Amino acid sequence: MKISYYPGCTLKTKANNLEKAAVASLEALGIEVEEIDRWNCCGAVYSLTADDLIHHVGPVRNLIRAKEMGADKLVTLCSMCYNTLARANQLMKDDEVKRDTINRFMDDEIDYSGEVEVVHYLTYLQEQVGWDKLREQVKVPLTGLKVGTYYGCTLQRPAEVGIEPMGSYTQMTGLLEALGATVVPFNAADKCCGSYQVLGAAPGENSAASAILNSAAGAGIEALATSCPLCEYNLGKQQQQMLEKQAIEQGVPTFYFSQLLAVALGIDPELCRFELNDGQSLELLKSKNYLAAA
Amino acid sequence: MCETTSTPKFATGDRAILPEGASTIPIYVMGKMYEVPETLTIMKAMEFAGFRFLRGAGCRGGICGACPTVFRKAGDYKLHYGLACQTVVEPNMYLAQIPFFPANRASYDIEEMSGLADAIHALYPELFRCVSCNLCTKACPMDVDVLGYISALKQGNIEKAARLSFDCIQCGLCASRCMGEIPQYHIAQLARRVFARYIQPQAEHLKSRVTEIEAGKYDQMLDEMSGMSKDDLEKTYVDREREPDMVEPGSWMPQDRQYL
Ligand code: FES
Numbered sequence: 094m095k096i097s098y099y100p101g102c103t104l105k106t107k108a109n110n111l112e113k114a115a116v117a118s119l120e121a122l123g124i125e126v127e128e129i130d131r132w133n134c135c136g137a138v139y140s141l142t143a144d145d146l147i148h149h150v151g152p153v154r155n156l157i158r159a160k161e162m163g164a165d166k167l168v169t170l171c172s173m174c175y176n177t178l179a180r181a182n183q184l185m186k187d188d189e190v191k192r193d194t195i196n197r198f199m200d201d202e203i204d205y206s207g208e209v210e211v212v213h214y215l216t217y218l219q220e221q222v223g224w225d226k227l228r229e230q231v232k233v234p235l236t237g238l239k240v241g242t243y244y245g246c247t248l249q250r251p252a253e254v255g256i257e258p259m260g261s262y263t264q265m266t267g268l269l270e271a272l273g274a275t276v277v278p279f280n281a282a283d284k285c286c287g288s289y290q291v292l293g294a295a296p297g298e299n300s301a302a303s304a305i306l307n308s309a310a311g312a313g314i315e316a317l318a319t320s321c322p323l324c325e326y327n328l329g330k331q332q333q334q335m336l337e338k339q340a341i342e343q344g345v346p347t348f349y350f351s352q353l354l355a356v357a358l359g360i361d362p363e364l365c366r367f368e369l370n371d372g373q374s375l376e377l378l379k380s381k382n383y384l385a386a387a
Numbered sequence: 388m389c390e391t392t393s394t395p396k397f398a399t400g401d402r403a404i405l406p407e408g409a410s411t412i413p414i415y416v417m418g419k420m421y422e423v424p425e426t427l428t429i430m431k432a433m434e435f436a437g438f439r440f441l442r443g444a445g446c447r448g449g450i451c452g453a454c455p456t457v458f459r460k461a462g463d464y465k466l467h468y469g470l471a472c473q474t475v476v477e478p479n480m481y482l483a484q485i486p487f488f489p490a491n492r493a494s495y496d497i498e499e500m501s502g503l504a505d506a507i508h509a510l511y512p513e514l515f516r517c518v519s520c521n522l523c524t525k526a527c528p529m530d531v532d533v534l535g536y537i538s539a540l541k542q543g544n545i546e547k548a549a550r551l552s553f554d555c556i557q558c559g560l561c562a563s564r565c566m567g568e569i570p571q572y573h574i575a576q577l578a579r580r581v582f583a584r585y586i587q588p589q590a591e592h593l594k595s596r597v598t599e600i601e602a603g604k605y606d607q608m609l610d611e612m613s614g615m616s617k618d619d620l621e622k623t624y625v626d627r628e629r630e631p632d633m634v635e636p637g638s639w640m641p642q643d644r645q646y647l
Contacts, residue, residue, distance in 0.1 A: 106504065106543040133519040133538040147566070151519035201521060 094221065095125040097164035099155055101174035102134050108171065108322035108349070110366035115170050115214060115351035117364040122222060122230060129158045129167070135174040139181065146195055152181035153195055157202050159209045170214045170351065172321035176247035179211040179254035213248065213256045215264040215320065215350070224271040232359030233383050234273030240353070241279050241314035241345075242266055243305070245286060245324040259283060265318060265350055272357035281308035286327040297334025302327040306341045316377060318350040325349065329371045346374040356383050405435070412478040429456050429471040429482060443486030449473040452556030455528060457563075458482035468560055470528050488559035490570030495577070502585035504543035511574045514540055516567030523561035523571055529554045533561045533571050540578060548575060549582035605646065 096119070104112035116126050132155050140148035155178060159167040169175050185192050186207025196204045218227065242265040249255040257263055260283060266276045287294070287301035294300075305328060309317055319325055329347035336344060352365045352374075362384050367375040378384050405411070411422040416433060423432035430444060445451035454471040461479040471484060493510035500506045508514060514537065523533035532551050539547035552575035561571040599605070612620065628641040641647075 100542075102538075102541045102543075131532070131535055131538075133534060134517065134541055136518075147518050147520060150521075151517075154519050154521070199521075201525060 452558035
């Protein structure tokens with residue numbers, strides 16, 4: 094099996110831990126990953142202004158790259174890239190007038206009308222590999238690890254592109270349970286992490302993030318799994334400061350779901366790039382003895 | 388950039404002279420029509436028409452980037468771009484020279500940077516204003532994938548940016564078209580410098596040669612030569628050992644190998 098893959102800028106820099114672990118996992122599962130050629134920024138945030146079409150040009154250009162490569166599916170990982178690409182794709186499929194304007198503006202490219210399907214990595218794993226098959230491949234079961242699934246906003250909103258309905262977390266739950274972990278629900282699972290609001294807040298004073306961590310800790314969760322670099326930044330990278338400011342009582346190590354997948358598949362921890370997580374994340378895995386085999 | 392003089396009767400300098408019976412074509416320079424000989428470059432045609440380049444011309448060989456031209460053709464909505472010293476005139480082209488386009492250049496000390504993209508991002512935060520419109524690439528007279536290298540830099544890939552931008556001659560047309568107001572060509576130059584200083588493997592033979600030079604290996608030879616009379620120096624030059632033309636590579640070695 095071979096997939097066309099769109100990485101995204103952040104996954105090549107600050108969130109390389111999300112990407113490296115995910116790509117290594119697919120390869121371990123026998124799936125060849127082909128990064129699309131000449132990709133550019135996804136646009137990061139889907140523009141909601143009705144007549145602001147220029148901000149759709151970036152995501153559409155990436156979809157055209159995938160179409161040129163003959164891909165019918167484009168798999169992506171980062172929640173924000175997924176959201177922006179999927180919504181731009183939907184616009185090109187559904188809105189004849191805007192599609193025409195965008196295609197005319199991009200007179201250096203072939204025309205596009207939503208031929209490629211944008212698929213999130215989790216959905217791809219569920220549909221193409223399946224949780225039962227994945228369970229058979231697990232080398233280091235994450236037995237005894239209590240994980241909270243934290244989807245963040247952009248994986249589920251709006252409903253037209255959400256990987257599953259709001260309030261439902263079956264894909265990440267299916268994955269984590271296949272890896273042997275115990276998924277524990279918590280009240281703030283569907284709350285926003287504070288997103289870009291963090292830019293205006295002093296370090297460690299993003300109350301949206303601390304509320305989520307407190308809710309998770311209160312439910313007895315030991316680790317949070319996410320697929321969004323901005324959520325990870327707000328929940329993971331800010332934790333030490335939240336602890337210092339006593340905004341949270343205890344830390345909850347955060348991971349990209351792909352890192353937990355890679356660990357369970359027995360992949361070299363180097364590829365998980367834990368140095369990009371908050372230090373307690375690696376400590377937790379060590380204390381649970383999940384890295385001993387590698 | 389230029390000034391007009393009256394239409395020349397005599398050839399001066401390298402100004403083109405219209406041969407007897409040569410056909411001319413109309414071109415429009417800043418909106419005014421001139422009949423110029425066909426087959427000339429834009430630069431020669433403008434000089435033929437009486438413009439004189441005080442700035443906005445340099446190498447005349449397509450490499451200095453001083454002479455970018457923007458033009459349209461009658462009845463075509465598209466903008467076209469070229470170098471005036473390289474692009475041949477076409478009938479009814481409407482053109483203007485853009486010899487300079489303002490673009491801020493960040494100041495930095497290359498020795499205080501690293502091979503990571505963070506420093507480039509900090510010096511040029513406007514990089515993230517790119518909307519991938521690709522107008523920069525369309526404007527490039529050197530066919531550089533400008534959007535490609537800007538994207539590579541956003542992705543932290545300095546090597547890719549350095550390689551993709553290698554043909555850039557800093558003419559500035561990319562910056563003139565950018566909706567994100569990005570000074571692309573300055574950022575690309577910084578990327579190439581960072582690549583060369585921190586990422587590209589250093590050439591070992593060059594390093595050892597520099598060490599030899601610094602240790603004074605060639606000082607005596609150079610001192611001797613600088614003390615020679617002109618006649619002796621000429622004789623030394625004429626008598627020097629020289630690799631014969633068209634020799635099989637690797638088959639020739641000089642007699643005197645003390646400096647190899
Ligand atoms: S004069 Fe140097 S590129 Fe044209």
